[in-house]
Amino acid sequence: MNWPQFWQYTAANALLGIVPAVVGLAISVPLGIACVRWRWLYGPVLSATSVIYAIPSLALFVVLIPSTGLGNLTVIIPLTLFSLCVLVPNVVDGLRSVPEPVRQAATAMGFGTVRRLVRVELPLAVPIVIAGLRVAVVSSISLASVSTLIGVASLGYFFIDGLQRDFSEEIYAAIVAVIVLALGCDLILVLARRLLTPWSRKQGGRATINAEGGQLLQEQAI
Amino acid sequence: MITFDSVTKRYPDGTVAVDALDLEIPAGKTVVLVGPSGCGKTTTLRMINRLIEPTEGKIFLDGQDIQQANPSTLRRGIGYVIQQTGLFPHRTIEDNIATVPLLNGWAKAKARARARELMELVGLDQGMARRYPHQLSGGQQQRVGVARALAADPPVLLMDEPFSAVDPIVRATLQDELIRLQGELHKTIVMVTHDVEEAIKVGDIVAVFRPGGHLAQVDTPEHLLGAPADDYVEGFIGFDRGIRRLSFFSANSLDLDSDVVLGENATVDEARALAGRGRPWVLVADAERRPRGWVSAADLASRPGTERLGQLPLVPVGHTFRPELDSLRVALDATVLSRTERAVAVESEGRVLGVTSYEQLRDAIRKAEQAADDELAQGAAT
Amino acid sequence: MSFFSFAWNWLNSASQWQGANGIPIRVGQHLYYTGLALLVAALIALPIGVLIGHYGRGGFIAVNLANVWRAIPTLGLLILMVKLLGFSYLTWLIPLVVLAIPPILVNAFEGVASVDRDLKDAARGMGMTDQQILRKVEIPVALPLIMLGLRTAAIFVVATATIAAVIGFGVGGLGRYILDGLATNNYGEVAGGAALVVVLALLVQFAFVGLRRLVVPAPLRDLARADS
Numbered sequence: 069m070n071w072p073q074f075w076q077y078t079a080a081n082a083l084l085g086i087v088p089a090v091v092g093l094a095i096s097v098p099l100g101i102a103c104v105r106w107r108w109l110y111g112p113v114l115s116a117t118s119v120i121y122a123i124p125s126l127a128l129f130v131v132l133i134p135s136t137g138l139g140n141l142t143v144i145i146p147l148t149l150f151s152l153c154v155l156v157p158n159v160v161d162g163l164r165s166v167p168e169p170v171r172q173a174a175t176a177m178g179f180g181t182v183r184r185l186v187r188v189e190l191p192l193a194v195p196i197v198i199a200g201l202r203v204a205v206v207s208s209i210s211l212a213s214v215s216t217l218i219g220v221a222s223l224g225y226f227f228i229d230g231l232q233r234d235f236s237e238e239i240y241a242a243i244v245a246v247i248v249l250a251l252g253c254d255l256i257l258v259l260a261r262r263l264l265t266p267w268s269r270k271q272g273g274r275a276t277i278n279a280e281g282g283q284l285l286q287e288q289a290i
Numbered sequence: 291m292i293t294f295d296s297v298t299k300r301y302p303d304g305t306v307a308v309d310a311l312d313l314e315i316p317a318g319k320t321v322v323l324v325g326p327s328g329c330g331k332t333t334t335l336r337m338i339n340r341l342i343e344p345t346e347g348k349i350f351l352d353g354q355d356i357q358q359a360n361p362s363t364l365r366r367g368i369g370y371v372i373q374q375t376g377l378f379p380h381r382t383i384e385d386n387i388a389t390v391p392l393l394n395g396w397a398k399a400k401a402r403a404r405a406r407e408l409m410e411l412v413g414l415d416q417g418m419a420r421r422y423p424h425q426l427s428g429g430q431q432q433r434v435g436v437a438r439a440l441a442a443d444p445p446v447l448l449m450d451e452p453f454s455a456v457d458p459i460v461r462a463t464l465q466d467e468l469i470r471l472q473g474e475l476h477k478t479i480v481m482v483t484h485d486v487e488e489a490i491k492v493g494d495i496v497a498v499f500r501p502g503g504h505l506a507q508v509d510t511p512e513h514l515l516g517a518p519a520d521d522y523v524e525g526f527i528g529f530d531r532g533i534r535r536l537s538f539f540s541a542n543s544l545d546l547d548s549d550v551v552l553g554e555n556a557t558v559d560e561a562r563a564l565a566g567r568g569r570p571w572v573l574v575a576d577a578e579r580r581p582r583g584w585v586s587a588a589d590l591a592s593r594p595g596t597e598r599l600g601q602l603p604l605v606p607v608g609h610t611f612r613p614e615l616d617s618l619r620v621a622l623d624a625t626v627l628s629r630t631e632r633a634v635a636v637e638s639e640g641r642v643l644g645v646t647s648y649e650q651l652r653d654a655i656r657k658a659e660q661a662a663d664d665e666l667a668q669g670a671a672t
Numbered sequence: 673m674s675f676f677s678f679a680w681n682w683l684n685s686a687s688q689w690q691g692a693n694g695i696p697i698r699v700g701q702h703l704y705y706t707g708l709a710l711l712v713a714a715l716i717a718l719p720i721g722v723l724i725g726h727y728g729r730g731g732f733i734a735v736n737l738a739n740v741w742r743a744i745p746t747l748g749l750l751i752l753m754v755k756l757l758g759f760s761y762l763t764w765l766i767p768l769v770v771l772a773i774p775p776i777l778v779n780a781f782e783g784v785a786s787v788d789r790d791l792k793d794a795a796r797g798m799g800m801t802d803q804q805i806l807r808k809v810e811i812p813v814a815l816p817l818i819m820l821g822l823r824t825a826a827i828f829v830v831a832t833a834t835i836a837a838v839i840g841f842g843v844g845g846l847g848r849y850i851l852d853g854l855a856t857n858n859y860g861e862v863a864g865g866a867a868l869v870v871v872l873a874l875l876v877q878f879a880f881v882g883l884r885r886l887v888v889p890a891p892l893r894d895l896a897r898a899d900s
Binding site for chain 2: 167169170171172173174175176177178179180183188191192265266267
Binding site for chain 3: 230231
């Protein structure tokens with residue numbers, strides 16, 4: 069086992085998985101806000117993201133090769149789009165989950181639209197948004213390993229290498245590494261949510277399970 | 291002072307929620323808007339802080355057209371309490387109450403201190419300051435809602451069915467609290483409710499709405515009960531208005547009979563003498579002149595003349611009333627409930643002032659109604 | 673040259689459509705892998721999901737299972753199967769089924785569990801047995817979500833079937849073009865394969881939309897849409 073190489077590729081995989089989720093979040097928050105503000109926008113956005121989500125990642129990597137070559141960007145762009153599929157509905161649901169009386173009270177107290185969004189609506193949307201972010205990060209890290217098929221460095225390298233050289237240890241190590249990396253990030257996000265939402269009731273209620281179910285339960289708009 | 295000048299709210303689909311409303315809300319008074327669902331009372335309320343904008347007409351707050359003001363600035367000067375409270379789930383009680391002061395730029399420490407003052411004002415335990423809304427009961431949450439509305443000391447307080455979501459006992463307590471608060475603060479309060487009893491209890495002025503956004507009558511609760519403008523208002527006010535009106539007449543006007551009271555050490559003979567002068571019941575009081583019970587002429591008949599009244603079996607006094615504080619309605623109720631058809635009037639320490647029966651009540655009621663009707667007639671004339 | 677021109681040129685050439693490596697064969701294989709895996713996964717996951725939802729236990733486990741599942745690298749799983757099982761149909765079937773189970777199970781569970789309590793109450797009040805409530809009330813009302821679970825699983829299975837060709841030449845499917853093309857630096861083949869994969873994936877989705885329209889009665893469809 070070439071451990072230095074292994075850690076290097078682990079870091080590469082982490083990058084390929086985390087960057088799409090973060091960029092996806094950065095895009096989906098404004099996009100989600102826009103979809104709540106202009107209801108007609110949500111339908112088309114959902115349709116577009118659903119279409120992209122249905123396409124296998126390898127195919128999307130391949131589509132981008134003429135444009136972005138065989139580098140990290142070819143992997144990061146499709147994974148970012150996948151993250152959007154998960155995160156935009158979560159941002160929208162999160163904002164819509166803010167109880168109407170709370171929103172009304174905020175307006176009545178003199179909160180302007182922007183301030184209300186930042187101080188009241190987004191904080192209350194955090195649990196649902198983080199649920200989506202968990203799905204996005206875990207899926208991205210796992211999917212990133214497919215990048216090896218187009219020659220981009222990730223833990224997937226060890227799957228192929230292990231198969232070709234008949235070196236099972238690499239395969240197992242890489243699988244474990246991907247899972248640990250993904251679930252590690254998942255755990256960090258769970259802790260982040262606990263920290264950010266000290267007001268939440270005990271976890272495990274129906275609403276939380278719904279939020280955790282996340283992408284799996286999205287009603288898609290095609 | 292808030293003035294509605296021919297205000298109309300018409301929705302795009304043609305529904306008219308409020309129709310050419312003219313209404314004046316005097317400063318420092320509690321005005322209650324009451325009416326059935328869909329009569330426009332809530333719409334009217336929400337036009338004051340511009341959560342809804344009128345289609346026609348103008349609204350003036352202390353002489354200024356509210357359309358000219360910046361909505362957010364306007365709202366920071368108006369407290370708003372709603373039925374579901376709308377407390378921020380992600381803020382502690384103390385930070386919830388401090389919201390508007392913080393919005394206005396106060397330092398955090400100062401705003402929190404103010405929040406604690408208000409918690410005391412509305413009767414919340416200081417220990418709750420750092421709790422979150424979901425940890426409080428419905429009644430407590432509503433108190434927080436009121437505290438939050440009062441935090442920046444706005445001259446105007448709007449309340450939209452604030453007590454409808456809590457159970458009747460809590461509701462009564464909160465209503466009493468509101469009356470007490472208003473006694474201290476003298477805000478201009480505009481409250482919406484569908485409960486006419488609440489309106490009569492809490493309001494200085496009651497505005498009864500008709501479906502379609504028209505005003506049927508705007509009057510004090512007494513006048514409303516005494517002289518409803520038409521069948522609709524009378525129907526809306528409900529049955530029993532004659533008796534309910536009696537809550538507005540003080541029991542002080544009763545002629546109390548104090549001759550019917552004897553001490554427990556008095557003898558049966560003395561009592562019989564009283565009874566002979568046309569008093570079928572004699573009230574027995576203790577050494578401090580607190581009422582102990584009644585004895586009837588019939589009971590006295592069979593007793594040895596020298597026996598002390600205190601040793602006889604007595605009929606319980608039942609309900610008493612305090613003429614200084616209570617209304618004729620309370621006195622009437624006490625009389626109706628009494629086994630002897632007589633109610634005992636006591637002063638603040640519990641000592642007997644006298645006794646009233648249906649005759650005195652009838653006279654007092656007639657006098658009070660006459661005075662009220664005269665006043666109404668005068669008011670109508672001017 | 674762009675992706676589209678590469679793909680177009682390759683697809684246009686007649687030879688692609690004939691022979692053992694022809695497009696119709698590969699498409700057929702891809703659909704076969706997908707269909708079989710979905711069927712097996714549904715046979716396993718639907719009953720379990722429905723029962724968990726009906727009895728109301730194990731929901732927490734089901735959802736967290738889904739979280740763990742998402743972390744499993746599909747490529748790694750495929751290759752692991754090669755190491756463990758050599759080259760047989762199970763080598764590709766097992767990973768596909770394993771990846772398809774969680775969405776089907778979680779959606780079935782959620783669909784049944786979130787059936788309105790009042791509805792079940794009314795049914796019980798009318799004298800329906802537990803079994804009957806399950807069959808006549810819970811499952812029909814849960815159908816939209818069950819269909820969604822199947823459709824979501826289809827996405828993952830089609831995607832994994834695309835990579836399955838990595839196992840070796842015994843496995844076909846449209847991924848064969850992509851991987852072979854990458855190995856031989858023939859971007860035309862890569863692009864053509866990818867274009868076909870995209871079309872296939874979208875057609876499968878539309879098929880599910882159509883299936884949903886057939887299977888789920890209109891009022892329920894509207895109800896589900898209103899909730900989203």
